[in-house]
Amino acid sequence: xxxxxxxxxxxxxxxxxxxxxxxxxxxxxxxxxxxxxxxxxxxxxxxxxxxxxxxxxxxxxxxxxxxxxxxxxxxxxxxxxxxxxxxxxxxxxxxxxxxxxxxxxxxxxxxxxxxxxxxxxxxxxxxxxxxxxxxx
Numbered sequence: 001x002x003x004x005x006x007x008x009x010x011x012x013x014x015x016x017x018x019x020x021x022x023x024x025x026x027x028x029x030x031x032x033x034x035x036x037x038x039x040x041x042x043x044x045x046x047x048x049x050x051x052x053x054x055x056x057x058x059x060x061x062x063x064x065x066x067x068x069x070x071x072x073x074x075x076x077x078x079x080x081x082x083x084x085x086x087x088x089x090x091x092x093x094x095x096x097x098x099x100x101x102x103x104x105x106x107x108x109x110x111x112x113x114x115x116x117x118x119x120x121x122x123x124x125x126x127x128x129x130x131x132x133x134x135x136x
Contacts (some may be wrong), residue, residue: 005047008089010040021133022053029065037065041075045082055090055133056083059126084117091120092129 002023006013010032010086014023024044029037123129 005051006043008040010036012045013044013099015047016054019055019130019134020051020053021055021057021130022048022051023059025059026062028065031135032065037071038074041079045079045086048083048086048088052087054087055092056088057092057094057126057129057133059094061094073083089118091132092133093120093122094126094129095122095124113126 001018002014002016004012006016010028010029011024011026015021016023022044055062121132122127123132
């Protein structure tokens, strides 16, 4: 069963309780500020503490926000440890068509704590992503 647990102008998060997966679908990030991004990441850690998802599916097709080095460091030091502590182990990304945004996501996940704490893969279709997430 999928339950909508957060929705705003930037994204929607569903919790798939059957597979224990968060599904985050970006809507419009073109005017998002760093402060808003930071606040939303902190809210996601609170949701992770409540629901304890094992995996995160992120549809980044509409993600148009570059994550700079300072932001990457903050996420790596402040956000990823909280996700990991609450049982998150896998990230599946539906890739963005926006090159800079996709590159910043891949850099974030390939460096620092993310690489040590999570298994991350990138997909062109949702079907591939969810099939991979369901594997043990």
